[in-house]
Amino acid sequence: MPLTRLIYVSTLSKSCDSVALKDILHKSREHNITSKITGLLSHNEKYFMQCLEGSREEINRTYNYIVNDPRHSKVTIVYFEEIHSRQFGDWSMGDVPQSHLTSLLNLQFSGSDEFKPYDLTGQSAYLMLLELKQHLPSE
Template identity: 35%
Template sequence: MLVRMLYVSRATGPISRASVDSILAQSRAHNPDLGVTGILCWGGDIFMQVLEGGRGPVNQLYNQIVRDERHKDVVMLHYEEITERRFAGWTMGQVHLEKLNPSILLKYSEKPVLDPYAVSGKVSVALLEELIQTAAIIGRAESTRVALASNQ
């Protein structure tokens, strides 16, 4: 059974490009073996991530994230059983939200900043779907696997 899960968290320390690259590398290396796809959005001290795949692997990854000391204020925003993936093209795509046109963020929230804690999970999923349509997500899965470290 396939599920889609969306969570948000705050970083416990400063988010550097290197730390995000490390998280993405870990995800891209191990998610294919788990059958997990998704995207990671980040901006300021916020991480927002969608994970899609089998219920067991998605739940296991989420539990690892909750225990990861790099995260705090971890909140599951959306969880649903699905018949097909929306983020199947990404072993772990990425969006740096501070580089987006603020009008896209403003379309889905009161202010042109990312604050998934202030909107519903469905609104956050709608934002991510728009990011796919506008090609704002980078890091599509390639036919060859990148051999790096594990997710979280």
């Protein structure tokens, strides 16, 4: 089964607080280990931007679950491709909350220092996540 990379953005619901976020990360990591999915999540209090890498079948199954999760809405694919190797293989789900570092990267890859993932091109989203991964320890 071919490897794929999918990046989506979404808007968090009002009920998605820090407790819900911890739950999402915990369950995602468990699911991703079992499903052989790797990836990276960047977020603030309004938005998610997440990269998932794995088999096409598992990525499709996981994405369909994400689309139907009521903790976020406006789930939009911004980047999808078949790949030869993983770029985010060190994490079942790396987590990068917005910070001073991410503000600088937002400015580098978009027209603003604010995290507005819907305004990014797919390529910019991918490049930003690659930069963010440089600042994460391996799991």
